[in-house]
Amino acid sequence: MRLISIITSSIFLFFILSWVWMNYPETRSFTLDFVSKKKFNTLEVRYSAEAIMENNKRTLLKDSNHTFLEPDLKFHPYLLMEVKYNRTHDKTGEGIILWSLVDGEMVINTSSWEMTHGFKDCITYNADKENFKIINALATRGGSMDRENLSRILNVDNDILDSWIEGCRRKNLIVQNGNHYRLHFEKPKLQVMPETKVDHSIVTKAAKYASRINKRYRPAQIESIAKYAFGNDFAIRKKTEIYLPIYSIVVQNPDGSLMTTYFNALNGKKLSQTFHLE
Template identity: 35%
Template sequence: MKKLVFVVAIFSSIVFWEKIPYSHRIKQFAIDYGVELFEKGSQLVRKISGKERLCVFERRVSEEQVLAMFAKEKASAELLFVPHVLMRVRFSGEEDKRAGSHEGTVLWSLSNGEMVLNTGSWTYSKGFRECLMLKAGKQDVQLMQVLAGMGGAAPKELLSQALSMRNMCADRVIRACQKKKLIFTHDNLIYSHFQQAQPIKGCMTVFNSSPVWLAKPKGSSVCSVVYPEDRIQNLVEMIFGDNFFILSSDHIHVPVYKVSIAASDSSVRVEYINAITGKPFDFSPSHRQ
């Protein structure tokens, strides 16, 4: 009898579950959450077991080559992997000659808060780390972009006209940006601290190579995230405007050598070298230890 009651109860729950509003959404959420939880659990197991895998850009400079750059000094090198987020995006080109919907890829550092403009030269944008640090809002970012488009400085009247064309309350936005130290006034001109602020709308990362999966090398370290992905995504959406959204995102790691140079007075100087280009790497200040 108890078995019969149990079977009937299970059957009834299945039948009536389908009639509950949003039941399919609830089930899909549970499935998605379960998959995400399983993936995170698998990553943790691989990390603990020493079999962690990373999606990275391949090194083109060896540790020996880096140490040769400091041959006249007492130096040692440690391999680090710096986290970035790779975002596949869709945006509107209505403001340029490429009118219509377009898709592209943006690579953004979770360490220094800047966008990678080109993975060949490994150049970054300038000014957006400060936007993150100073908690710039959507209109703050728009003002900075307008000012950057005017050469980094403009009379208040011209800047106000440009902002008014975007349906923005110019005086209020200018005062807010001044309060946040994003802009300053000198000789009747308003200046941006970040005259090279990029990217403008429609600017995508130029890729010279594709990332690959590999086992985390023994003795290497993965750097911690300084600017969380959700903060980066919010900033990117402010930069690129309303006709822009993120289709998907993945974490990609950039190999960097931390070179420690010992001096005769026992002090240690640290430099960071990009393992792809062999040039100095722009780290977040919090990593400069």
């Protein structure tokens, strides 16, 4: 009798856990993170902290009263996707995309680590396929367009166009000024090729016991936005999570205050002040 009770309880628990696993992506993400906590894939560190400090010494240390403190190395999560897409009407393009799971933006090229601007809000406000019809149309014209040209480009009935526009306005993705509509991002950068330009080979290796930055976005959110943004012919062949090594270079000022600057350990370059390291 006791054996039957144990088996019944085990089956019930199995179905409960299966339901949670299938219906709660956060649970899957947490579990996978926990399992892989001791080991994860990271992009190769090409520049040491000492080399970066030496190369930027004149900029970071204003005089002899300013001193470097011990640098810190953290790892920033990205989604690496192998993709294919329509490069032209008669040619298919293939490549990879690096997309930040913290900033919500795509890396345009690895040399400067230039990134898009606007996808983060699209993820935050759950932009969908119809929203991106408006967003992409505006992006092709520098981010702004009047209703007449918008209607001509999209070639849909006025009722449908009105519903698409209103959907974007409700999500704060566009704003209206008279008869003109514009993207509601400062200096939007969305009209890009669906491929990260890689100026040197992407090498990954296993790392252990390192400090990792928490993810703000799930891979599934990145996948959805990429598919909406880049159209029906965009396909993701393979995806994996990798980490970018980031140095925190700290300078102590004469008054005891600290100034922290972040550097990309892959290309040795300073990161934007808007870069998130939390």
